[in-house]
Amino acid sequence: MTFPTLFSPLQLGPLTLPNRIVHVPTDISSSHADGEVSERDIHHHEAIAKGGTGFVIVGATTPDMRTGRPTVTCLVADGDNYVPGLARLAESMHRYGARCAVQLQHPGRQCAIPRYNTLGATDRVLKLPWSAGHEIVYENAEEKGKEIREASIAEILELVDLFSEAAWRVKQAGFDAVELHAAHGYLLSEFMSPYLNMRTDRFGGSFENRMRFPLAVIDSIQKKCGKGYPILVRYSFEEWCEGGRDMAEGLETARVLERAGVAALDLSQGMQESPGAGFDPMQYPQGWATYAAEATKQVVKIPVITSHSLRDPEYCEQILAEGKTDLVGLARQLLADPYWPVKAQYGKVKSIRRCISCLGGCWQESLMAKHEIACSINAACGNPAYDDMTRTERPVQVAVVGGGPAGMEAARIATERGHLVTLFERSGELGGAMKYVCMVPGKEKMRWYLDWIRDQLLDLHVEIRLNHAPTVEELRGFDLVLNATGASSYVPPVVGDASRVVPFEEAMACPRVSCECHPGGRKMRKLGARVLLWGDGYAAADTAAWLADIGKQVTIVTERREFAAECEVIHMYVARKRFAQGDAEVLTSRPYRHPVTVITSTTVAELRDGSVVLQDASFGRSELEIDDVVTCHVRPELGLFAELRAAGVRVLNAGDSVAPRNLYHAVKEGSAFGLAVDEHLLFNPNGAIVDRLPIDVLAQLTRDDGPTYTATRMRELAETAGR
Ligand SMILES: Cc1cc2nc3c(=O)[nH]c(=O)nc-3n(C[C@H](O)[C@H](O)[C@H](O)COP(=O)(O)O)c2cc1C
Numbered sequence: 001m002t003f004p005t006l007f008s009p010l011q012l013g014p015l016t017l018p019n020r021i022v023h024v025p026t027d028i029s030s031s032h033a034d035g036e037v038s039e040r041d042i043h044h045h046e047a048i049a050k051g052g053t054g055f056v057i058v059g060a061t062t063p064d065m066r067t068g069r070p071t072v073t074c075l076v077a078d079g080d081n082y083v084p085g086l087a088r089l090a091e092s093m094h095r096y097g098a099r100c101a102v103q104l105q106h107p108g109r110q111c112a113i114p115r116y117n118t119l120g121a122t123d124r125v126l127k128l129p130w131s132a133g134h135e136i137v138y139e140n141a142e143e144k145g146k147e148i149r150e151a152s153i154a155e156i157l158e159l160v161d162l163f164s165e166a167a168w169r170v171k172q173a174g175f176d177a178v179e180l181h182a183a184h185g186y187l188l189s190e191f192m193s194p195y196l197n198m199r200t201d202r203f204g205g206s207f208e209n210r211m212r213f214p215l216a217v218i219d220s221i222q223k224k225c226g227k228g229y230p231i232l233v234r235y236s237f238e239e240w241c242e243g244g245r246d247m248a249e250g251l252e253t254a255r256v257l258e259r260a261g262v263a264a265l266d267l268s269q270g271m272q273e274s275p276g277a278g279f280d281p282m283q284y285p286q287g288w289a290t291y292a293a294e295a296t297k298q299v300v301k302i303p304v305i306t307s308h309s310l311r312d313p314e315y316c317e318q319i320l321a322e323g324k325t326d327l328v329g330l331a332r333q334l335l336a337d338p339y340w341p342v343k344a345q346y347g348k349v350k351s352i353r354r355c356i357s358c359l360g361g362c363w364q365e366s367l368m369a370k371h372e373i374a375c376s377i378n379a380a381c382g383n384p385a386y387d388d389m390t391r392t393e394r395p396v397q398v399a400v401v402g403g404g405p406a407g408m409e410a411a412r413i414a415t416e417r418g419h420l421v422t423l424f425e426r427s428g429e430l431g432g433a434m435k436y437v438c439m440v441p442g443k444e445k446m447r448w449y450l451d452w453i454r455d456q457l458l459d460l461h462v463e464i465r466l467n468h469a470p471t472v473e474e475l476r477g478f479d480l481v482l483n484a485t486g487a488s489s490y491v492p493p494v495v496g497d498a499s500r501v502v503p504f505e506e507a508m509a510c511p512r513v514s515c516e517c518h519p520g521g522r523k524m525r526k527l528g529a530r531v532l533l534w535g536d537g538y539a540a541a542d543t544a545a546w547l548a549d550i551g552k553q554v555t556i557v558t559e560r561r562e563f564a565a566e567c568e569v570i571h572m573y574v575a576r577k578r579f580a581q582g583d584a585e586v587l588t589s590r591p592y593r594h595p596v597t598v599i600t601s602t603t604v605a606e607l608r609d610g611s612v613v614l615q616d617a618s619f620g621r622s623e624l625e626i627d628d629v630v631t632c633h634v635r636p637e638l639g640l641f642a643e644l645r646a647a648g649v650r651v652l653n654a655g656d657s658v659a660p661r662n663l664y665h666a667v668k669e670g671s672a673f674g675l676a677v678d679e680h681l682l683f684n685p686n687g688a689i690v691d692r693l694p695i696d697v698l699a700q701l702t703r704d705d706g707p708t709y710t711a712t713r714m715r716e717l718a719e720t721a722g723r
């Protein structure tokens with residue numbers, strides 16, 4: 001067997017886990033508004049169990065909806081009416097041989113609901129812009145903090161009961177275990193934290209006092225569910241903030257929980273105050289948190305789960321075989337590819353779509369936006385429509401123009417469905433904007449997805465024409481065209497010689513001719529020491545990181561009130577630390593030679609020799625000495641699309657050529673196109689492909705009209721039938 005330890009069983013209390021792979025809890029925020037289990041909840045967890053994960057811990061489920069829901073549509077277990085739905089959820093995983101648990105979580109200060117009268121360990125005003133419990137701030141409104149109220153002793157005691165009643169329902173529903181969420185600054189974690197808990201009563205202060213609430217919950221669950229019912233605890237081994245839990249207390253916590261009868265420890269990291277460690281963005285390397293499990297295993301005998309940025313079965317096998325952990329926990333990896341275990345089992349490691357830790361789909365575009373879960377690189381995540389994907393019996397000829405993520409994903413899905421796809425790319429390499437992003441220090445994981453999808457296209461024998469920008473005449477020969485031509489930079493109106501402004505694409509090109517990020521035929525501009533980036537969004541943030549890393553003195557000038565407002569928040573948290581020549585928790589990158597300065601609500605009014613004139617929102621002007629100006633203003637490339645439409649070619653548009661956005665939108669739109677391509681090629685008046693029509697409507701739209709009904713015609717027909 002390829003991964004003998006990974007696929008060996010493990011005893012967790014009375015439970016025999018079939019293998020060492022754990023789905024660590026992930027709140028997919030896909031339940032009904034009242035917290036009832038939805039078909040999407042079932043579909044999602046069933047796919048993970050089908051994929052071969054041995055132990056699935058369902059994400060945050062609140063024991064008391066009235067005082068706290070971490071996301072607006074998380075699961076709820078505060079009433080017996082939730083038991084039937086939870087039972088269906090458990091059954092959907094048992095069917096595929098998995099063991100399963102529910103994580104009970106009271107979000108406390110980090111709740112999404114209720115918005116007011118929020119319960120916490122301590123009174124405070126909180127501003128956590130990257131928390132899923134953040135308030136939606138209206139456009140142009142000032143962000144305000146959320147007011148938190150200290151829980152009274154009576155409320156704490158009531159919550160002890162509510163937690164254990166919820167655990168009893170989880171057991172009734174047929175789950176094999178229950179987990180307590182005591183990590184990341186949520187309510188139990190807040191009480192346990194030396195940094196967050198400022199209480200002076202018997203629930204605050206000393207380690208013993210801080211552990212009182214979670215230990216009371218454990219005790220109460222044991223009384224209600226019986227000592228044999230396995231309880232796991234997830235806590236942040238280190239909190240990664242000044243005065244927060246350190247390794248010594250992380251180990252002491254493990255000892256105390258084991259003595260309390262906990263069946264296994266699910267070690268996490270960080271809090272909302274240290275979001276890098278809690279929700280590791282791309283910069284965090286695989287295995288950075290393994291040390292915690294290794295150290296914990298020295299002090300306890302119960303099984304230990306390690307997680308955070310685990311992506312490769314080889315690495316997981318290695319740490320298991322070396323005895324550094326008992327179980328490996330995957331969260332986002334199973335959003336990106338729920339079939340990770342079975343692919344590893346069959347030795348198909350190359351086909352695993354590794355999570356690139358972008359947090360674009362599963363955080364920025366879903367939980368942060370108060371939407372249901374999604375993934376940037378797996379459009380099937382949260383979308384059951386992909387389960388019904390079938391091969392066509394009547395393939396059509398499809399041209400995809402543009403080899404960026406939207407085009408590649410469209411080509412992949414359409415080809416999987418049996419259509420005949422030709423993918424045109426005007427440059428010498430597939431990848432589009434991703435090629436630049438891979439060059440940004442800390443964003444190399446983008447390359448994983450790029451390599452994966454390029455491999456898939458090769459395996460599928462998609463016809464790829466590089467260095468080829470097709471004409472309208474060429475494209476007329478296809479049944480259907482997808483325009484995925486992406487976006488490119490432009491220079492806004494400015495006084496002075498605009499031709500001296502460098503497009504960011506030329507500033508970010510690799511100087512090595514052998515590198516795929518070399519601009520090829522396009523010229524590259526050599527930049528001076530002081531560079532002004534004019535614009536916003538990923539183009540500006542990534543170009544700044546690239547230039548600062550190679551030693552340039554970078555100033556960003558943006559017309560917007562807040563820089564990079566649409567970029568993923570936790571990546572921007574890391575980026576801002578690096579702009580200030582520091583780094584996010586745990587990371588130790590080489591500091592930039594110069595800090596990166598950001599000037600907001602300002603534009604470039606005039607270009608001069610060696611300087612620019614800036615103009616702010618109050619029309620105040622100032623001069624800034626600079627060697628080069630790089631534009632990061634980006635707009636869709638729509639020329640070909642317009643020509644095709646005018647020529648009457650059946651064409652759709654997807655990705656950045658609709659509007660410059662992120663990978664999530666590109667893949668989603670490309671994938672949706674691939675799924676919709678149909679032999680009938682019907683378009684509705686909105687310009688969208690109409691697929692999956694009721695057969696009577698499809699027939700009405702496609703068959704030739706017969707003669708119109710008349711009484712004479714009817715008589716003729718009756719006579720013919722009677723003969
Ligand atoms: C969308 C999302 C939801 C999450 N929900 C939970 C949760 O409900 N409970 C929890 O303990 N951790 C939660 N986490 C943290 C993950 O379990 C995990 O610790 C983190 O994502 C790092 O591990 P990974 O690299 O395997 O994803 C969540 C993370 C994400 C991205």
Ligand code: SF4
Pocket residue numbers: 332333335336354355356357358359360361362363374375376377378
């Ligand atoms: S959206 Fe990004 S971080 Fe989230 S699961 Fe998908 S690839 Fe991973």
